[in-house]
Each structure stands twice: as C-alpha cells, then as structure tokens.
Amino acid sequence: MNPQPTLTKAGVTTGEPGNPQPSDGLKAGLKNRHLSMIAIGGVIGAGLFVGSSGGIAKAGPAILVSYVLVGAMVVFVMRMLGEMAAASPNSGSFSAYADRALGRWAGFSIGWLYWFFWVVVLAVEATAGAVILEGWVPAVPQWAWALIVMAVLTVTNLASVASYGEFEFWFAGIKVVAIGAFVVIGLLAVFGVLPGSDNPGAGFAHLTDAGGFLPNGAGAILTGVLMVVFSFMGSEIVTLAAGESEDPRRAVTKATNSVIWRIAVFYLGSIFVVLTLLPWNDESIVEKGSYVAALDSIGIPHAGQIMNVIVLTAVLSCLNSGLYTASRMAFSLGERGDAPKAFAKTSSRGVPVIAILASVVFGFVAVIFNYTNKDTVFLFLLNSSGAVALFVWLVICFTQLRMRGILKREAPEKLTVKMWLFPYLTWATAAMIAFVIGYMFFDEANREVVLLSVLVAAFVVAVGVARDRMGKGRPAAVPATADTPRDSVEV
Known part of the structure; x- marks a missing residue:
C-alpha cells in the first residue's frame, strides 16, 4: 500500500512515486x-x-474599444484564477490547478x-533596458548593459523572496505614480x-475628428485587440507570489477584486488622455511615442527623458x-515531478536556487542570440512564445470549469471568491x-x-501526454488551501 502523500510548504504533493520529493x-x-x-504593477508592462x-x-x-475588450477578458480570467487561488494558494498557480483538474499532461x-x-x-526586456542605458552611457556597449541588468536582478532574486518583493515594490510604485x-x-x-498648458486644441472633439471614432472601420478594433493583448x-503573477505571502487568501482576494479599477485607470484612463490631448493621426504619436507626444503637447519639459526613466x-x-x-513555475514543475528534482530544492532562505539559475541561463543565452542571431534563432524564440499568454488564459478557463466542481465537493467553504455567472461567463470568455x-x-x-x-505548444502537449501515459497511477498534485498547515496536509 502506497503511503499517503503530504503537502510541502509550497503546497504540492509529495511522497508518491513520480511525485516531488520533500x-x-x-x-x-x-x-x-x-x-x-505586485498586483497593481503587474498590469502595467x-x-x-x-x-x-x-x-x-x-x-x-x-483603440479604446480594443482595450475594453481585452481588459474585460483579463478581468474575467483573473476572476476565475482568483477563485482557485484564494481556495488553494500555490506557487504553480494555474499549472498546478490544471494538473489537478485536467490531468498531469x-x-x-x-x-x-x-x-x-x-x-x-x-x-526582450534586457535588450530594451540596454537600449535606454546605452543612450545615457554610450561608453558601455548595449550587450554589456543587457548582461549587467540581468546579472543584478539575478543576484536580487537569489538573495531572498523579500529582496524580489522589495525591488518590485519600488519598481511598481514608480510606474503607478507615473501613470x-x-x-x-x-x-x-x-x-x-x-x-x-499650451495645448488649446485639447478636448473630447479629438475622439470624433479626423475620420470619426472609427476612422479605419470596425475591423480595426480586432486589429487593435491583437496589438494590445x-x-x-x-x-496573473500575483497568484504565483501569493504562496510566499503572509496571508495568501487575503492577498489573492484583494488583487482579484481590484483588477477592474486597475485596468480602467492605468490602461483606459491613460489612453483616453492621449486621445483627447492629440488627434489620433498626429505624426508625433508614432515618432515620439504616445505618452511623450501627449506630454510635449501640453508643454511638459524634458518629456522624452522623463518617459525614458519610467x-x-x-x-x-x-x-x-x-x-x-x-x-517559481520551474520550482512547481520540479515539485510535481515534471522537471528535474533539483528545481524543487531550496536554500535555507527558501530560495529555489537551481530553478532561478536554470531560468536565467536560458535568458542569458537568449540575450546572446538577440545580438548574434537576431533574424533567425531569436526571432524563432520570440514568435514561438508570442501567443502563450492566450493559451494560458484559455487553459485557466477550462481548469476553472472543472475546479469549481472539485472545490464544491471537497471544500465548499473555500469558495470565498467566485466567478460571476458561472459557467456561462466562463464559456463566453x-x-x-x-x-x-x-x-x-x-x-x-x-x-x-x-x-x-501552436507548433511549439503541440510539441510540448505531445511530450506531456506521452509522460502522462508512461506515468499512470501518479495522482495529480493537490494544492494546499490557505487555512491548512502546509507541512502536514493529507490528501
């Protein structure tokens, strides 16, 4: 008879053959x-x-309609994810929930x-940061700046989760204050x-001037959706981070409930301001960037440099x-036996060192490809990961459809956050x-x-299905609940 699996502090099962080790x-x-x-700044990229x-x-x-449509999708997806994460905070988030609800594959x-x-x-982001930094300090080449920022943030993440949280607190704070x-x-x-202010032409008339509200036709809304999604x-990062917080359920619930106003203010509010300060077809919007052009239009000095800092x-x-x-995703995969066991090992400070190093090594290699094989290898990496965001959201929808029934049977009291109009709105999303x-x-x-x-996703799914068939009998990981001691839960 197999021993009963237990949950580690990360909130996943251990003790079964094929399961993660303690x-x-x-x-x-x-x-x-x-x-x-993290919750507020997570939507400001x-x-x-x-x-x-x-x-x-x-x-x-x-484009405002495009932002509304995508914003609604994000709100609904976050509500579904919040329902599951509030009941079972887990470092693997939607991956761990999909493991339980849809299958290990x-x-x-x-x-x-x-x-x-x-x-x-x-x-991508290391290169973007390097471009700005090289403009300020041209003596240091762009590739060197990319490696420097990668190295600094690697050290930060290796120190402790509190170091990551503190850096992100200030980074996100600057973004929030700026917007x-x-x-x-x-x-x-x-x-x-x-x-x-020296922009007497600013006003709501810009929303209907120069061809009206739909100057390029209704189809342009869908094109806009693809550009902003x-x-x-x-x-969704806050649901992964919640597993390492003092009060995971409260954090997830608060983040889920606030996502509507965050999107409304930061996305819709700021784009609305740009469109009312300038005509949509003003050449400066493309030449300088929408925010710099808007600030320049009202006479804010050094708008370009201010925006570069932001x-x-x-x-x-x-x-x-x-x-x-x-x-953390690599750590969770390691805990569940879907990645090398070393990924699940943590230091005395609770830092998954191997998982961090494995992630950053791939990142460093990708940075090198960005400078040596930009039009081949790096372009392939970039394009083959481009639609993953949509795949993740789709999996969250199907996972929540199954997890609602599981939670209602096993722990109905944990359903403190619920998806609206279930299951109709989930299917619509x-x-x-x-x-x-x-x-x-x-x-x-x-x-x-x-x-x-799709090709890369199909390959990974094929590998997952093959592993699933070879590893029959290993039960899916059961996330811990927010009120359950994570060292001793039996499932």
Whole structure:
C-alpha cells in the first residue's frame, strides 16, 4: 500500500512515486504591501508605454474599444484564477490547478510553455533596458548593459523572496505614480485648468475628428485587440507570489477584486488622455511615442527623458517579475515531478536556487542570440512564445470549469471568491479567447506568431501526454488551501 502523500510548504504533493520529493520549501517572505504593489504593477508592462502608439495608429480612437475588450477578458480570467487561488494558494498557480483538474499532461504543458514565455521575455526586456542605458552611457556597449541588468536582478532574486518583493515594490510604485500623475495632469489639460498648458486644441472633439471614432472601420478594433493583448500579460503573477505571502487568501482576494479599477485607470484612463490631448493621426504619436507626444503637447519639459526613466523602470520591473515567475513555475514543475528534482530544492532562505539559475541561463543565452542571431534563432524564440499568454488564459478557463466542481465537493467553504455567472461567463470568455487566437491566423502581422506558437505548444502537449501515459497511477498534485498547515496536509 502506497503511503499517503503530504503537502510541502509550497503546497504540492509529495511522497508518491513520480511525485516531488520533500524539500525545505518556499518561505512566506512577501509582505502584504509587496503583494499589493505586485498586483497593481503587474498590469502595467513596458508594452503600455512603448506599444500603445502602434495601436492608436491602426485603430484610431476605437483603440479604446480594443482595450475594453481585452481588459474585460483579463478581468474575467483573473476572476476565475482568483477563485482557485484564494481556495488553494500555490506557487504553480494555474499549472498546478490544471494538473489537478485536467490531468498531469495539462499542468506539465502549460507550466513549461509559461516558463518558456518568461525566459524569452527576459531577453526582450534586457535588450530594451540596454537600449535606454546605452543612450545615457554610450561608453558601455548595449550587450554589456543587457548582461549587467540581468546579472543584478539575478543576484536580487537569489538573495531572498523579500529582496524580489522589495525591488518590485519600488519598481511598481514608480510606474503607478507615473501613470497616475499622467492621467491627472492630462485631464487637467483637457479641461483647460492646467497652469501653463499650451495645448488649446485639447478636448473630447479629438475622439470624433479626423475620420470619426472609427476612422479605419470596425475591423480595426480586432486589429487593435491583437496589438494590445500582449501588454496585459503579467496580471496573473500575483497568484504565483501569493504562496510566499503572509496571508495568501487575503492577498489573492484583494488583487482579484481590484483588477477592474486597475485596468480602467492605468490602461483606459491613460489612453483616453492621449486621445483627447492629440488627434489620433498626429505624426508625433508614432515618432515620439504616445505618452511623450501627449506630454510635449501640453508643454511638459524634458518629456522624452522623463518617459525614458519610467520605461526603464517598467522594463526592470518586468525583468524582475519575469525571473521570479519563471523560477517559481520551474520550482512547481520540479515539485510535481515534471522537471528535474533539483528545481524543487531550496536554500535555507527558501530560495529555489537551481530553478532561478536554470531560468536565467536560458535568458542569458537568449540575450546572446538577440545580438548574434537576431533574424533567425531569436526571432524563432520570440514568435514561438508570442501567443502563450492566450493559451494560458484559455487553459485557466477550462481548469476553472472543472475546479469549481472539485472545490464544491471537497471544500465548499473555500469558495470565498467566485466567478460571476458561472459557467456561462466562463464559456463566453473561453470563446472570446479562442476567437482572438483564430483571428490571428487571418492577420498577416500575427500569422507567423500564432503558427509557431501552436507548433511549439503541440510539441510540448505531445511530450506531456506521452509522460502522462508512461506515468499512470501518479495522482495529480493537490494544492494546499490557505487555512491548512502546509507541512502536514493529507490528501
């Protein structure tokens, strides 16, 4: 008779053949203020600052509708994930839940795809940060700056989870203050009450001038969706970090409930300000970037340098969170026996050292490819991970459909956060995401991305299914609940 598996501090099963082996586990080193800022800052990526101008150029004022549609998808997905994470905080988050609800192959597949996505992001963001830093200090070459920022944040993550939390607290804080100030200053200029503003043409008329609200037709809304959807990736990080917090259930519940106003203020609010300060077809929006152009239009001095500092902060925040997220997903995969056992080992400070180093090594290699094989190897890595965000959201939908029934049978009192209009809104969200993925096949700019992403996903799923069949009898990991001692739970 097999021994009863138990849960480690990371909240996953041990003790069964094929299951993860016992480890010291992750430590609850994140304070509530860390989790709050991680949740708020998680939806503000560098893509918001540098990618919004392209969406405005394609869709005009209708880009607001694109942001509303994608924002609604994110709100619904986060509500589903919040339902599961509030009941069972876990460092593997949706990967661990998919393992339980859909099968080991699903947890394996989505976990590795998510890890792959973030280690490629490390290279992208390191290069973006290096471009800004080289402009300030040209004596240091761009590749050296990329390696420096990667090395600094690696050391930070290796120190302790509290170090990651503290860095992210300040990085996210700068982003939040910057966007909040931009929205307030912009609205004051729009209403003509900003002292010293020299943009008398600002106003709501820009939303309907120059071809109307839909200058490029209704189809441009869908094109805008494809351009903005990837800037929302990262909102789910708080559910991975919750497992290392002092009060996981409270943190997840708070983050889930606040996602609506976060998206409304930071995305819709800031883009609305840009579109009311300038006509959507103003050439400066593309030339300078939407936020710099908007600040220049109202006479804010040194707007370009100010925005460079903010973008660099966003890049460093994304790097910091990307390394943390990739390492925790690798740790969770190791705990569940779906990655090398060494990934599940932690230091005396509760840091998964091997998982961090494995993630950052791939990131360093990708940075090198970005400079030596930008048009071949790195382009393949970038395109083949591009649609993973949508795959993750789709898996969360199907996982929640199954997990609701499991939680109602086994621990109904843990359902403190519930998805609205279940199961209808869950199915509707899954249909929306599937439609966006399908539409990408017909969009020339995104066809290669979705094709390569699907091929890579199919390969990983095939490996996961094969492993599942070879490892029959290993029960899926059962996440710990927020109220259960994580060292002694029997399942």
